[in-house]
Amino acid sequence: MSESLLVYSHEMPGDITTDTINAFVDGCYPQLGSRCVDIGDKFAIAEYDLTEVARRPGGYISGPDQFRLADGALWFLALSATGQLEEMTVTSELSIRYLRPAVGEKLFARAELDSKSRRSVVGSVSLWCDNEEEKKVSVAQGTYSLPLA
C-alpha cells in the first residue's frame, strides 16, 4: 500500500452509507458545504448548506453555489461507486446549464452514475429546490478523475 493510500484513502469493508460519507468529509474537508442525504452505488443525493450563503439579487441561489452542490453530489457518487473514501478523487471537468431561477429554502442535487472505469467516474446531475424534484433548476454532467493505483 502506497503512503498516499495509507494517509488519505480508506477502503471500506462494507457498503458506503450517508453516515460514512459525511463523517469522511467532516474529517478531511469540513468546509465542503454539501451533505450527503442519500446514497447508492449508482446515485447520490446531496443537500446544500444555505445557512450563511448570500443570495443573488431577487433572492436567487447563485449559479456558482449550484455548481458547488453539483460537484459535491458527484464526489459522493464517485466515492460510493469506487467504494473508496479517497480525498484525491478530484473533478476533472464539469459543465452546468441553468434552467430557471433557483428560489427556495433548500437546494438538492441528485447525481446518477453514467460510467465507472479505472481512470474516472462520469455522472449526470439534476438540481432542484425544496420538494420540487420535477422542476429542475439546473443540470450538470462531468467527470471525476481517480488516483492511479
Added chain:
Amino acid sequence: MSESLLVYSHEMPGDITTDTINAFVDGCYPQLGSRCVDIGDKFAIAEYDLTEVARRPGGYISGPDQFRLADGALWFLALSATGQLEEMTVTSELSIRYLRPAVGEKLFARAELDSKSRRSVVGSVSLWCDNEEEKKVSVAQGTYSLPLA
C-alpha cells in the same frame, strides 16, 4: 404569421409521431443521417444510419458520429417538446463525454427533456450500441435554441 414561419415551420394539430418527424426531416434535411425511432413529449430515441459510415481503426464508431446522433436525438426532442416542426430550431451548445469504445451493429441515442422555455430546450442524452442500453458508450448534455416568435 411571419414569412419564416410560413416557409419553414409546421405547427402540428395533433401529437408529433416518429412518422411526422422522419417525414419532416426527409423533406428539409434528408442527409441528417439519424432517424427517430421513438418519441414522447419528454424523450426521443434516435438511430444512426451506419451504412456508409467509416469506422475508426479497431472498428469503433467515431466520436463525431456519436456526437451527430446525440445532436439529432436532441433535435427530435426539441421538435416534440415544442410541438413545432421547425428547421430553425438549432443547437446552441452541446457537450459530450465518451465512456467506452462504441462497437456494434447499431447505434442508438435517448434524449430526455430537462427543461423547456420560450428561448430554449435543454436535454440529456445517452448513447449505446445494439440492445445494450445499460452499457452507455457516451453521454451528452446540451441546449437547442428556439426561434424568437
Added chain:
Amino acid sequence: MSESLLVYSHEMPGDITTDTINAFVDGCYPQLGSRCVDIGDKFAIAEYDLTEVARRPGGYISGPDQFRLADGALWFLALSATGQLEEMTVTSELSIRYLRPAVGEKLFARAELDSKSRRSVVGSVSLWCDNEEEKKVSVAQGTYSLPLA
C-alpha cells in the same frame, strides 16, 4: 424604457472601467467574491477574494472556487461587451476543466470574448495563480444570456 431596465440596469454614457464595474457589484451583489482588475471591450480580468476561503486538503484552491471566479470574470466581460451594467445578465451554461492543482496566494481569471449577439455573450476563460499566467490551473468556456429588450 421598461420597468426592469429602470430598476436594474444602468446604461453607461462612457466606457466601462474596472471602477464602474466594482462599484456596480458593490451596489447590487457585494458578496460576489470576485473583483474586476482589468477590463476592455473584448476581455476582463478578475481576482478572487481568498481571505475567508477554506482551502482543500493540501492547500489547494477548490474547484468550485475556481468556477466562481471564472463565472465572475465572464460576467464582467458580458457587462463590458454589452455596455450595460445589468444585474439580469445571467449565466446560461458554463463548462470548466481543471488542469493542475491550484496553489498560490492569489487567483486570477482572464475572460476573452468569443461572440456577442442580441441574445448572449460567449467567452473563454483561463485561470492561474499569482503571476504565473502561462501555467493555467483551469480553463472554462460558457454563455451569458442577455435580458430580452
Added chain:
Amino acid sequence: MSESLLVYSHEMPGDITTDTINAFVDGCYPQLGSRCVDIGDKFAIAEYDLTEVARRPGGYISGPDQFRLADGALWFLALSATGQLEEMTVTSELSIRYLRPAVGEKLFARAELDSKSRRSVVGSVSLWCDNEEEKKVSVAQGTYSLPLA
C-alpha cells in the same frame, strides 16, 4: 515497449510537421475528413473537406460537421504536443458553442494548447469560414486522453 505502442504508435525523431500528421492520418484513418494545414507544439490548424458534405437548409455547414473538425484539430494538437503519432489518443470529452451561421467555401479550426499532462491534453478551439478568422462561427473546449504508458 508494450505491444500496443509497437503496433499503433510512432515516436518521432524530429518535430512533427503537417506532412507527417497528414501521412499518419492517411495511413490509419483516411476517412477522417480533416487535414492539418499548420502545426506547432502549442497549436494546430485544420481544414475540413467540404467536397461531399451536405449543407443544412440555408446552405449552412452543420453543427456536427463543425464539431468533427474541432475534434480533428484537437487530435492534431494532441499528436504534436505529445510528440507521438498515436492512434489511441482519443477524445475524452468535448463541448462546443455555436456562435453564428457557418456560411462559406472553406471551414477552418485552430486548436490551442491549454495543458499537457501524462494523462491528457486539454485545448481550446475556434472555427471560422474562409479568411474570416476574427468572425468565429463556433468555439469548443475539450480533452484528449493519452494511452497509459
